Amino acid sequence: MASNNSYPPALDDNLERDRLVEVIKDWSIAHGLAVWPAPAVIEEQKPRLAIHAPVTLFPSPFPKSCFEEAKSIQTTYNELYAAIARDEEFLGGLVKEVAGNDEFIADLWDVHVRVKKEGYVQPLALGLFRSDYMVHQDSPTATPQIKQVEFNTIASSFGGLSAKTSDLHRFLSQTEYPLLKDPSAHSLDLPANNSVAGLAAGLQSAFHAYGKSSLGHPTCVIFLVQSPERNVFDQRHLEYQLAASGVPIFRLPFSQTLARTEISAGSPARQLLYRPEHNPQKVYEVAVVYMRCGYGPGDYPSKDAWEARYQIERSNAISCPTVLTQLAGMKKVQQVLATPPTHPSSSPVMRSFVSDDTKFDNLWKTFTNIYPMDTSEAGQHARKLATDPEACKKYVMKPQREGGGNNFYRSAIPAHLKEIPEAQWSRYILMELITPPPLNNIILRNGELEQGGVICELGVYGTCLWDRNDGKIVHNAEAGYLLRTKGDQSEEGGVAAGYGCMDSVCFL
Numbered sequence: 001m002a003s004n005n006s007y008p009p010a011l012d013d014n015l016e017r018d019r020l021v022e023v024i025k026d027w028s029i030a031h032g033l034a035v036w037p038a039p040a041v042i043e044e045q046k047p048r049l050a051i052h053a054p055v056t057l058f059p060s061p062f063p064k065s066c067f068e069e070a071k072s073i074q075t076t077y078n079e080l081y082a083a084i085a086r087d088e089e090f091l092g093g094l095v096k097e098v099a100g101n102d103e104f105i106a107d108l109w110d111v112h113v114r115v116k117k118e119g120y121v122q123p124l125a126l127g128l129f130r131s132d133y134m135v136h137q138d139s140p141t142a143t144p145q146i147k148q149v150e151f152n153t154i155a156s157s158f159g160g161l162s163a164k165t166s167d168l169h170r171f172l173s174q175t176e177y178p179l180l181k182d183p184s185a186h187s188l189d190l191p192a193n194n195s196v197a198g199l200a201a202g203l204q205s206a207f208h209a210y211g212k213s214s215l216g217h218p219t220c221v222i223f224l225v226q227s228p229e230r231n232v233f234d235q236r237h238l239e240y241q242l243a244a245s246g247v248p249i250f251r252l253p254f255s256q257t258l259a260r261t262e263i264s265a266g267s268p269a270r271q272l273l274y275r276p277e278h279n280p281q282k283v284y285e286v287a288v289v290y291m292r293c294g295y296g297p298g299d300y301p302s303k304d305a306w307e308a309r310y311q312i313e314r315s316n317a318i319s320c321p322t323v324l325t326q327l328a329g330m331k332k333v334q335q336v337l338a339t340p341p342t343h344p345s346s347s348p349v350m351r352s353f354v355s356d357d358t359k360f361d362n363l364w365k366t367f368t369n370i371y372p373m374d375t376s377e378a379g380q381h382a383r384k385l386a387t388d389p390e391a392c393k394k395y396v397m398k399p400q401r402e403g404g405g406n407n408f409y410r411s412a413i414p415a416h417l418k419e420i421p422e423a424q425w426s427r428y429i430l431m432e433l434i435t436p437p438p439l440n441n442i443i444l445r446n447g448e449l450e451q452g453g454v455i456c457e458l459g460v461y462g463t464c465l466w467d468r469n470d471g472k473i474v475h476n477a478e479a480g481y482l483l484r485t486k487g488d489q490s491e492e493g494g495v496a497a498g499y500g501c502m503d504s505v506c507f508l
């Protein structure tokens with residue numbers, strides 16, 4: 001067992017360090033723990049060469065009780081978000097609060113409204129979720145607790161690479177760490193991580209639930225993707241796992257949706273048909289559309305892109321996610337769940353979705369303070385905090401966006417608010433910063449090492465398939481984890497955005 005104060009081990013000379021770096025680079029390429037380089041690099045590079053994903057040299061310590069708690073409540077979180085995604089009235093109310101100042105959210109809602117008018121044909125909806133947490137600890141002697149950063153309902157990424165990162169650290173713990181002179185990593189307790197198998201199992205459950213094509217076509221799964229995409233290998237791992245179980249899968253750039261898919265003509269069931277570009281004679285019926293795109297305005301440069309989203313949404317394919325499931329992931333939803341009622345006698349909003357006391361308490365414990373930025377009582381309080389040069393230092397302000405790089409931190413909050421009319425502030429939420437205990441690690445990024453203080457963010461994956469009409473849950477599972485680590489000077493944690501890196505958990 002490693003001791004708390006010396007971990008991770010000090011690498012006592014360049015030999016030890018260089019050796020680890022070489023072994024990690026080889027293992028990463030050999031096992032697809034890889035990314036395409038940034039677009040600027042690709043342009044200069046012919047042919048295009050992939051590179052190892054940014055990764056820590058050692059797994060980071062994470063309190064076992066926190067890790068197990070986060071995993072154990074995932075199926076409850078799945079149920080909660082399935083229930084929210086079914087509550088059109090609740091979501092519609094929140095959309096109304098932000099949509100006036102947020103065209104993207106308004107456009108998404110419009111897609112739902114258009115489909116609702118003609119009636120949805122597919123009763124099932126699939127969620128591949130990820131609930132993100134940081135460890136909160138007031139003082140070194142206080143019991144560490146997990147606090148939720150956010151809940152992702154669309155394009156929850158890194159499940160492919162995170163299982164590989166756990167494998168890498170396990171491999172190193174069997175081969176390289178025992179040879180280090182500093183013994184602190186000689187014997188590590190590393191939890192299993194089934195994120196690839198778990199997420200693929202979620203997709204598989206939807207594929208099977210769809211059943212056979214009534215038109216006599218073979219059925220398939222479509223991975224709807226951005227193009228270009230740096231994080232292809234992450235997606236490929238899920239694809240290969242699914243393909244190994246015999247499911248036909250195609251990657252389709254979102255921009256080609258209208259060119260390569262159509263709704264079956266004259267069939268009220270609105271089957272979604274797909275013709276591969278290299279063999280348009282062959283027709284597949286799409287059982288599941290797994291979106292790794294479409295979560296931000298950048299993916300909708302034209303009216304056609306919105307028509308493409310509409311075509312998916314109105315089709316009979318099982319959408320992962322539907323528009324409503326995507327909207328359930330708004331930061332505004334998380335805020336409304338976490339904000340206590342103004343009057344102590346009234347129930348928290350989450351009560352209407354989670355009636356079981358234990359389940360309710362388990363989720364409630366993971367919330368930190370989140371405020372609306374509207375004109376309500378709580379909103380007025382938040383506006384004071386956000387515009388105060390001292391108070392703002394404890395907060396992050398978030399718009400209704402995904403994918404990293406959209407938030408305002410600390411002193412940037414009042415600075416930003418000065419630039420926009422007060423009437424638009426309600427499109428944000430204000431969240432207390434979670435401050436995890438200090439840790440150290442070494443990050444290998446683009447072949448270079450960065451050593452120092454780090455902050456870790458745990459993500460727990462969940463898969464859920466439910467009937468949007470009667471609420472019946474067809475499949476509900478926890479599906480492995482992600483540990484992302486960033487330098488403690490960085491506000492954002494996105495790996496793809498270049499701030500964070502892949503990591504895995506060890507228990508000390």
Ligand code: ADP
Pocket residue numbers: 132134149150396398401402403404405406407431432433434435457491492493494
């Ligand atoms: P996105 O949907 O863009 O990923 P997040 O809410 O996850 O938005 O915020 C991005 C990053 O900002 C997180 O990965 C985390 O590093 C940091 N962050 C967000 N909220 C908090 C918080 N309450 N406390 C500390 N860091 C936070």
Ligand code: MG
Pocket residue numbers: 132150404
């Ligand atoms: Mg995030």
Ligand code: MG
Pocket residue numbers: 150151152401402403404
């Ligand atoms: Mg997110």
